[in-house]
Structure formats: structure tokens, C-alpha cells
Amino acid sequence: MFKIVRGRLNIWQVTGSILFMIVQVVVSLYLPSITSDIVNNGIAKGQTGYIVQAGIKMIFISILTVLASIGNVYLASKASQGLGQKLRSDLFRKVLFFSHDEFDAFDTSSLTTRTTNDVMQIQNVIVMMLRMMIMAPIMLVGAGVMAYQKNAEMTKIFIIVIPALVIVVGTVMYFAVPLFKAMQKKTDRLNLIFREGLTGVRVIRAFRQDSFEQNRFKGANDDYTNNAIKVYTIVAMMVPFVTLIMSGTNIGITWLGSHYIAQQTMQVGNLIAFMTYAMQILMSFMILSLIFVLIPRASASAARIQEVFSKESQIDTVAKPAKIKGDASLEFNDVNFRYLGAEKLALTNINFKMEKGQTLAIIGGTGSGKSTLINLIPRFYDSETGTVRINGTDVKALNTEDINRQVSMVPQKAVLFKGTIKSNMLYGKADATDDEIWHALEVAQADGFVKELEGQLDAEVEQDGDNFSGGQKQRLAIARALVKDASVYVFDDSFSALDFKTDLNLRTALKADEKIQESVVVIVGQRISTVADADDILVLDNGNMVGLGTHDELKENNKTYQEIIESQIREANNG
Known part of the structure; x- marks a missing residue:
């Protein structure tokens, strides 16, 4: 004691x-x-x-x-x-x-x-x-x-x-x-x-x-x-x-x-x-x-x-001389990862490189390792072997705070905090102006319903955002991420609660946004329509990288991707 x-x-x-x-x-x-x-x-x-x-x-x-x-x-x-x-x-x-x-x-x-x-x-x-x-x-x-x-x-x-x-x-x-x-x-x-x-x-x-x-x-x-x-x-x-x-x-x-x-x-x-x-x-x-x-x-x-x-972190968070600089880029080089105490690798030999203005989509079945992969970007976990680089710098040579300044992430579950819409947006950028917040809401396709609320940006948000629908919460979470100035924007299956039209409008707005054009965008998706227009699509199966290419290339040559397309077509027809 x-x-x-x-x-x-x-x-x-x-x-x-x-x-x-x-x-x-x-x-x-x-x-x-x-x-x-x-x-x-x-x-x-x-x-x-x-x-x-x-x-x-x-x-x-x-x-x-x-x-x-x-x-x-x-x-x-x-x-x-x-x-x-x-x-x-x-x-x-x-x-x-x-x-x-x-x-x-x-x-x-x-x-x-x-x-x-x-x-x-x-x-x-x-x-x-x-x-x-x-x-x-x-x-x-x-x-x-x-x-x-x-x-x-x-x-x-x-x-x-x-x-x-x-x-x-x-x-x-x-x-x-x-x-x-x-x-x-x-x-x-x-x-x-x-x-x-x-x-x-x-x-x-x-x-x-x-x-x-x-x-x-x-x-x-x-x-x-x-x-x-x-x-x-x-x-x-x-x-x-x-x-x-x-x-x-x-x-x-x-x-x-x-x-x-x-x-x-x-x-x-x-x-x-x-x-x-x-x-x-x-x-x-x-x-x-x-x-x-x-x-x-x-x-x-x-x-x-x-x-x-006394719980020692598995991730070294001590400040080091290296700093993130240069144009936005994201690179995985021979990355392997396993969870603590696990016998089997959760990710095996992941390789890709994305430059500024490019979008990487990640798709695969349930348990294929999609969320695990993107959790390596902000150093929620560290890779067992291989390197993850942001703007050309190995993330293991960086303090986690430096990484978090350059990575903006929307998790699978949209989390909002009790307060107002504006206070939630300021989580992304503490000194954001109202104009910046409205622009982020517009890109996230959330400005429409926010303008209808009493108080608009000062509208109340209940604990966990319980006074909003699933789609509204998701769009507000996306807007919060977009307010932040970052090199890499990560969306972990963040469009799942959106209808097809809103999903399309949001992705179109992302591509057209000048700030996003200077960054790398990573989208984890389940629907082919969400990932189809990405510059590169990474296909995962049981932690293995089984494909990397455009929609047209994978549609022609990748068996796993073809199976995903066929399963969604069957589901649509049955529906």
C-alpha cells in the first residue's frame, strides 16, 4: 500500500x-x-x-x-x-x-x-x-x-x-x-x-x-x-x-x-x-x-x-527523436501479427503501399483480420515482424501521441459522448471553427439532419448518442474524424448503417474533398459497392492477403473476391 x-x-x-x-x-x-x-x-x-x-x-x-x-x-x-x-x-x-x-x-x-x-x-x-x-x-x-x-x-x-x-x-x-x-x-x-x-x-x-x-x-x-x-x-x-x-x-x-x-x-x-x-x-x-x-x-x-x-505496456510509448514528416503515405512491409498468447498468426505477410490521394479498401469474410490489420496503423497493437510506415517512418520509431496526430479513425461501433454535437466534433480537433465542423458534417452527409435540430451544433447529445439513429450516429462519428487534420483516415466498416445512396454520396464527397486528396484513405467494408471504386482493394482470408488490385482486376482473377461478389448477388436476389 x-x-x-x-x-x-x-x-x-x-x-x-x-x-x-x-x-x-x-x-x-x-x-x-x-x-x-x-x-x-x-x-x-x-x-x-x-x-x-x-x-x-x-x-x-x-x-x-x-x-x-x-x-x-x-x-x-x-x-x-x-x-x-x-x-x-x-x-x-x-x-x-x-x-x-x-x-x-x-x-x-x-x-x-x-x-x-x-x-x-x-x-x-x-x-x-x-x-x-x-x-x-x-x-x-x-x-x-x-x-x-x-x-x-x-x-x-x-x-x-x-x-x-x-x-x-x-x-x-x-x-x-x-x-x-x-x-x-x-x-x-x-x-x-x-x-x-x-x-x-x-x-x-x-x-x-x-x-x-x-x-x-x-x-x-x-x-x-x-x-x-x-x-x-x-x-x-x-x-x-x-x-x-x-x-x-x-x-x-x-x-x-x-x-x-x-x-x-x-x-x-x-x-x-x-x-x-x-x-x-x-x-x-x-x-x-x-x-x-x-x-x-x-x-x-x-x-x-x-x-x-505495474502492467507494462507491450507497446513502447517513450518519446523518440523520429517525427512523422513528408507527404502522406501508408506502407505495410512483410507484416506478421499474433495476439498475445495465441499460437496462430492473426495476420500473415501483409504487403502494400498507398500514396497521398489514394484509397485502400479492405474486404474479407468475418474473422478474416480486417479490423486487426487497421488496428496496427494507430499502434493499438504492434506487429510481431515487419514494418508499418506512416509517411515513410516506421511507427515503432514514434511516440503513440505523434501517430495519433496523423491518424484519424472511425471504429466499427460509432461512439458519441454526452454533450453537444459541437463538443463531440471538437474531439477531432480542439480548435476547429464552426465552418470546419459544418464542412466535415457536409462531407459526412450529416449536415441535413443537424440543421433540422434545435440548436444545430449546440444540439444535445445523450450518453452514447442514444437520441440518434444508428445511421445518424455513424455519420456524426465520420464527421468527427474528418474534422481532424491527418495523414491517414481509417474507416472501419463505418458505412454499414448507411443506405446505398448515402454511402455513394459520402464516398463521392470524400474523393472530392481537397484535404482528403492530400491524405491516404483506408476503408474496411463488407459491401462490394462500398469498396468498388477504391484505388486498390486488399482481400483477406483467415489473416492471409489473398489479393490486391482494382475492382475489375480482382473480379477477373481473384477467387475469394469472386465468391464475395456471388454471395452478395445471391443475397440481393433472395431479398
Whole structure:
């Protein structure tokens, strides 16, 4: 835990919190002595003036205790919340720069839990450390010394009491700690099912699997609940046992103290003070015990967070001297690629070169490697062998940020963010003008329906663009990519939700656009009509490059391409 805390905790806030805590403990230890003096020197001797004087001193010290406590709580909260803020920011930044291989190592629900619940566990323990864990040992030692000063003989009672407390707390920790650790994994499971239910609600309803999903969630929820009930019941059982021990201690102190008072070897005030110090000793021990119960859960959370931080990227993202320059071009030279841990290559011996103003279309059956190929362009993955070059420079010699400035990509699933149309367009280019945005919308065939919206560019976009149809979302995603100034524009099956007329108009507008004419365009498509007018069409089959040429050349000479054409003709005729 200290590994992820180091460098993220504000040292001045921690120091200030500790100083306030020391002041609070010192004055708290002094109060029972004043009470003792009031009883011994004021009440017993009838000295009203002494009682008033000591009472004023108690009020002053009590106010000082309150102020020190407020200062400690404030700075401890600032330190713990600041730590949580930095951890969440660092986790989010780390995840944003994950390659696809790193994403595959963690599921989304687990990353969500690590960024929220796990961070919260660490925050809670840090604030308890700064509030209680530092206070408890100081109070324990201080109260022990003060109690010894009041009556050394009576401190022997702790030889019996403290071992009894150790047995109770040790037993509770033995059974509770494993259950606390298990709660984090059960939280992951709960989040996973809940997230799947939210994102897949339409599929669930379409297949009438409401009851099945409810039962699945109920199972995970009950498992989490039963675990929580069990662990907190075990922890709660500690309270009556400790209360019994503390009550027994009070009885023992009172019984022994009464004998000493009867023998006139101890004053009544000293007995009252000793009882207070005894309670402070036992409470301090109790606080330490509770903290040691919670620390393992926080340690488990810290280990899960550190697992994310220590995940080494398979892609080198360190800045290097090479920079992308020159005219736009895209080249694959003897590229082979396999997924992490896979035995078989996903792509084998891919070769092509495209210059500025040219369009490359990629076509093939499902699972042929189309999306895998284009994921190598922005370095979502790195090739196993061979080179991928943008504008003549090997992408492995570049920082991923440099590549992302030159590659604009539209993924298969159109993703829009909550905000406005304009805010989504600015993802492509932060300083884009309204004219640039409208031009991109026009090329993407999206300007028509945007002009009909209330607010137009300021029209609201719901989360994931749920207030737009599939085709509208796709066109907005394309427009966002076109706003960006790039050397390579990649469209990963991004025209699939468009009708044939809109598809044709969009491709025609792309060819006519001056900015696009200075770039390389890569289109992944399923329909022959989408890829037919490309300068080159790359045909993939099971990760192998089985054809490269124009539509007419492949139609005449390439068997795989011919089969795709025939299957689409049959589908059209059957339709």
C-alpha cells in the first residue's frame, strides 16, 4: 500500500494532521488529572475557589482539544481525499494509454471497481491512520504512564485484561480478514453483471431473458450480501466481548480502589482518574484492533490498484527523436501479427503501399483480420515482424501521441459522448471553427439532419448518442474524424448503417474533398459497392492477403473476391 501512497500524499497536510493529533492527545491526557485535583483538592477540602479555577482551566483545555481535533480531521480529510483524487486520475490516465493487450487483461467492471471502490478503501484507511492509528499508540502509552503515576499497583490489572483483548481481537481478525478480501472480488462480479444488464437491456428484452438476468443478478447480489453480513456480524461480535472486558475492568478497578481508599493509600480523585486512563488504554487498544481488521482489505485494494499501475505496456510509448514528416503515405512491409498468447498468426505477410490521394479498401469474410490489420496503423497493437510506415517512418520509431496526430479513425461501433454535437466534433480537433465542423458534417452527409435540430451544433447529445439513429450516429462519428487534420483516415466498416445512396454520396464527397486528396484513405467494408471504386482493394482470408488490385482486376482473377461478389448477388436476389 505504501508503494502507491508514496508521492501522492501531501506531506504538509500529513505533518499538520499529526501535530494537531499530538496536541489533542496530550491535552486529553491532562484532563483526568485536573478532574482528580478537583476531587482531591477542591471537593474533599471544600475549596470552591480552587474548583472554579480548575474548572476554567478544564474549559480552556477542552476548547483546545476541540480545535486540535477539528484541525486534525480537516487536514486528514484533505490528505486522504487528495490521495484519492490523484489515484483516480493516475488510474484513468494509465488506462487511457493501455494498448488493446492491456485492456484484454482487465475487464471493464474490474477497472471500474479498482478506480472507485478500491480507491475508497485506501482513502478510508489513510484517514483512519491519520485520525486513529497515530492517536491510539500515543494514547495507549500516555494513559499507561499517567495511570502508573496514579497507582502503580493497580496497573497490574492490565496483565489480565490486555491478553483477553488480544485473544478476542485475534479471533475476530482470523475469521474476518479473508471475508473482507473476498468482498472486492464479489464487488467486481456484481458490477460486471449490472453493467452487462444495462448495456444489453435491449437484447435481454428481445430474447425475453428478463427473469434469467434477474436471477443472475440476484445470485451475485445475495452472494455479496451474505458475505458482508457474515463479516460484519463477526466484527460486531467483538463489541459485546470488549464491552464485557471493559466493564469487568471497571469493576476490578473499583473493587481494588475501594480497598486502597479504605486503607488511605489512595485518594478518591486518583481512583476516578485511574478509571478514566484505564478506559483510554482499552479504547486505544480497541481502535488499533479495528484498524488492523480494515488494513488487510485496504491492502488487497492497493494490490489490485498496483496491478494496474505495474502492467507494462507491450507497446513502447517513450518519446523518440523520429517525427512523422513528408507527404502522406501508408506502407505495410512483410507484416506478421499474433495476439498475445495465441499460437496462430492473426495476420500473415501483409504487403502494400498507398500514396497521398489514394484509397485502400479492405474486404474479407468475418474473422478474416480486417479490423486487426487497421488496428496496427494507430499502434493499438504492434506487429510481431515487419514494418508499418506512416509517411515513410516506421511507427515503432514514434511516440503513440505523434501517430495519433496523423491518424484519424472511425471504429466499427460509432461512439458519441454526452454533450453537444459541437463538443463531440471538437474531439477531432480542439480548435476547429464552426465552418470546419459544418464542412466535415457536409462531407459526412450529416449536415441535413443537424440543421433540422434545435440548436444545430449546440444540439444535445445523450450518453452514447442514444437520441440518434444508428445511421445518424455513424455519420456524426465520420464527421468527427474528418474534422481532424491527418495523414491517414481509417474507416472501419463505418458505412454499414448507411443506405446505398448515402454511402455513394459520402464516398463521392470524400474523393472530392481537397484535404482528403492530400491524405491516404483506408476503408474496411463488407459491401462490394462500398469498396468498388477504391484505388486498390486488399482481400483477406483467415489473416492471409489473398489479393490486391482494382475492382475489375480482382473480379477477373481473384477467387475469394469472386465468391464475395456471388454471395452478395445471391443475397440481393433472395431479398
